[in-house]
Amino acid sequence: MEIKAVNLTKSFKNNLALDSISFDIKGRGIIGYLGPNGAGKTTTFKILSNLARADSGEAFINGINIKNYKTALKNIAALVDEPEPYDEMTIREFLEFIGKIREMDKLLIENRIKELGKELNLEDLNKKCGQLSKGNRQRVVIAAVLLPDTGILLLDEPTSGLDPAEAYDIKKLLKKLKKTKLIILSSHLLDEIKELCDYVILLDKGKIIAQGSVKSIIKKFGSGKGEKGLEKAYINLVRGKT
C-alpha cells in the first residue's frame, strides 16, 4: 500500500493552497497529517480523492496515477471535509448505494453493512439519514467509507461532531484497522494523533515543514514528554520558533 505525491501544487484564485508538496508513504499504520486551518491538509486529500485537480505535480495510489481515477480510487476510500449522506435515503439505502457504485457484490454489501452496523453502533438502518443527529450522520459516513474495505483510507477529522464515547469507539476501530491498512489521518486533536499515529507529516502554508515519527518530532521540536511535548513541537513549528 502506497500513496505518493510528487510536487503537488494547487492554488485557488491567488491563494496558494499547496506549494510543491512531495511525500511517499508506504506500508501499514496511521500517518498523522497535521497543520493549522488553511495549511493544505484538506486540499491534499481532495486531490488524492479526485475531488480537485492539482495545478501541477502528480499523485499516485499504489503506483496508479490519480489522473486515472477510475482505477486509482478502487484502492482508496476517503472522508474529506465533513461529507454527509443523502437526507432522502435511509441508512441502509445509502450504504447499499455506495456499495453498488463501488460495484460490490450484493451479498458482500449486506455482510459489510451488518459488520459495520455492529462496530459503529449504527441505529435503526431504516431511518432516513435526514432525521439523524450530527454524530449519527458522521457514523453513517464513516460506515460508507469503511464499507468497500479498501487498503488505504484518507480520514479528515473523522471524530469531528462525535461525543467522547463515540470518538472512543472510532479510535478503537482505527487501532484495529491500522494493523491491516494504511490510514492517513488529519486531525486537530493532538492527543488523538499521539494515541493513534506512528508517523506524522506537518504542514503550514501549503508546505511540509516537518515529518517523522511522533517521538522524533517531539524530541526535535518540542520539549517535555507526552501530549504536552507534541503540542509544544506543533506550536514551535507553526509559529516558526524552530
Add this chain to the structure above:
Amino acid sequence: MKNRAFYAFFNAELKMAKSQIIAFSFLSFIIVVLTGMLSIKALFNSTDFFESIGLVIWLMIGIAATNVAAGIGVIDFNKRAGLLVLSQPVDRKLIFLSRLFAAFLIILLPITVLYISGFAMSLLLYKVSIPNIFLSYALSVLYAFSFTAMVSGISAMSREKSTPISFGLTFAFLAVFVFAIFSKFIGMQPWFFLPYGGLIISSVMAAPYLMHINPGNYFFYYMPYLNEALLIMLLYLLIFAALGIFYYSRREL
C-alpha cells in the same frame, strides 16, 4: 460491471424524485380537467380545445422538466454528499448521464397522464380523438428531453440549484413574450429559442388550422414547421447534454 454503478445512480435519482413524479402527474390531470371545464364555459370548438391542451402540455413540460432536472448537475457540488459520492471510482460522465436518463424517465409519466386525460376529455366533450395524438406525444417527449437536457446543462455550470430553476421557469413562462418581441418588433422567427420549437406540440394537434404565420396572433405570430422544430429540439438536446457532461466531469469540490 459499469451498469451497476449506472443503475445505482439511476435508481437513486428515481427514488429521490418520487414525490415530484406523483405531484406533477396529479397536477397534469387536474389541469387537463380544468381546461376541459374552461372549454365548456368559453364555448370552445374542438380545435380551440386541442390547441389549448397542446399549450398546457407545452407549458407543463417546461415547469416539470425544470423541477426534475435542476438538481442533476449541481446536487453533488452544493451538498456535502458529493464529497463522498464523487470520491468513488466512478466515471463522472456516467453519473451525469444516469441522472439525466432518470430525469427523462421521470418526466414521461406526467406527459403520459396529460395525453391520456386530454384524450379522455376530448372524447367526452367533442366525441372525437385529438388529431395527430401520437405524433404530438412523440414531439412532447422530445421537447421534454431537450428541456431537461438544457436545465441539467445549466445546472452543471451553476453554483446553486436556484440558477437552473430561474432559467428554466423564465424560459417556460416568458417564452410568449420572447415570441412577441422577435416576431412583431424585430420581424424574425425566434428559431434560436427552445420553447419556439416546442410549439409544434400544439400546432400538430390543431392541424391543419395553425399556419406558419398567423397575422392576427400577437404572441404566436410564427409557428415552427415540423422540420424546424425537430432541428431546434435536437440541437438543444445534444448541445446542452454535451455541455452538462463537460462541466460535470471537470468541476471541483
